[in-house]
Amino acid sequence: MVSAGVLTQTALSEAKENLGPETDTTFASLAHILYALACNPTYQEKLYQDLASRRFPTDLNTLENIPRLRACVKEGIRWAGASVAILPRVVPQGGVELCGKFVPEGTIITSSPVWYLRDKYAYPNPELFNPYRWIDASGSNTTEDVLRDRFYIPFSKGANTCIANQLAAGATS
Template sequence: MTSSGLSPRAALSEAKEMLGPGTDTTSATLAHILWALAHNPAYQDDLFGDLARAGFPQSMNGTGNGGGSSGLDAVPTLKACVKEGVRWAGAAAAMLPRVVPDGGVVLEGVWVPGGTVVSSSPIWYLRDKTAFPNPDEYDPYRWLGEADGGRRLLSSEVALRDRYYIPFSKGSNVCIGAHPRPYDRGAAAISFSYYELYLAVSHVVRNFRIRLPADVDEQLLPPEQQQQQRRQQRQYSRGLLSTISANYSSTTGSFQPVPLPPRREWVAAVPTQKLAIVLEER
C-alpha cells in the first residue's frame, strides 16, 4: 500500500482494519454463543435435531452429509441462535464516525453544520429496549415465531428490530465481512462472517454436548435458575439426557434467557470472567 503513495501510518491503519475485525469479533461472538447454549441443553437438542433433519449441511445451499438437500440457511433455529449471539455479544462496539456533507443536515430537529463529525456505536442500537425487550439477555426465541413449532423466522412483524439490527454498521461503509461471498448466488447468498458462525456452531453442536463446568460461577443467575442449572448439571454428569427423538422440539417455556456476563466496559465485548464451557462428545 505504501508503494501507491499511502503513508505508513495510513497503511498500518488499513491493515488493522482488514485483519482485526475478522478475528476477535468472530471469536468473541462464538464464545458468547457457546456459553449461552451451555445454559440451555434443551435448545441444544432442538438445534441438533433440526440439523440432523437437514442432513447436517456443510454449506449454505449444498447437500448435507446425511443426504439432506437443505443448507445451513434453511435451519431457523441455527439462524436465530447465531443472529441473537451477534446482537447479544456486540463484538463490534467501536464508535463509527461519519462526516456531515456540505450544506449540513437537520437531525431530530437540530441543525448540524456540514463538516461536523457525528458518531455512534452499533451496540447502542443492539441494546435498544424498545427494539429488543430485555436486551441484555440472550434469547434466540425473539427471532422465532410461534407457528410451525416455533421454528419460523419472523419477518415483517419485526421491522423495528431489523432496522436496529446493525452489528456491521450500514451504508457504503458497512463491514466488508457483512458482504455476501462472491461465489454465493441467489437467496442463499450470505456474508462470510455469518457463514463462519453458522458452520462453527453447527459443527460443535453436531459433535458435542455443551455444558457448564461444575465450578461455574452462578452468581449471575437468579436463584430459581441457579437451582435449575444445578439440576441440569447433575443430569449431564449422570448421563440422563437421552438422545433426542425425531419429533422433539423445545418451547420458549423451557428456555432460560442468559444474562450478559460482566464486562470491562458497557460498550466492550471483553467479559471480566471466563466464559468456561465443557464439551462432551456425543
C-alpha cells in the same frame, strides 16, 4: 501489493490489519454463541435436534436453511455485540437536519452498533440471549418485526458498512 512496489513488510502489515478485525469479531461472536447455548440447555437441545434431523449437514446451503440455527447466529451477533467501536461521522458540507434539529457541517456525530442492538424497544430484555426474537415458537419460521430488523446493524450501515457484513450475511440469511 508487493508486485505493485509496496515493501514486503508494509504489505504484510496491511494484510494483518485487514484480517485482524474480521477474525477477532468472528471468533468472539462464536464464543459468545457457544457460551449462550451452553447456558441455555433448552435452546441447545432444540438446535441439536434440528441439526440431527438433517444428519448434521456441513454444506452452507443446507445450514443457511435451518431457521433455528440462523436465529441463534443472529441473536448471538446481536447479544454479543462483538464490535463496540464508536463510529464517528462528519456532517457534510451544508449541514443536515437530524430528528428535527439542524446540525452544522463539520460537526462530528458518533454512534455505536451496540446502542442499537441493546435498544429495549427493538429488543425487549436486550441483555438476554433469546433466539425466539427471530423465529416463531415452533422454530421453523422466521418472524417479521420492522423495528427489530431496522435496529439490527451489527456491521453499521450505509457507505461505511463493515465488509464482513457480506460474510456474516451468508451465515445468517
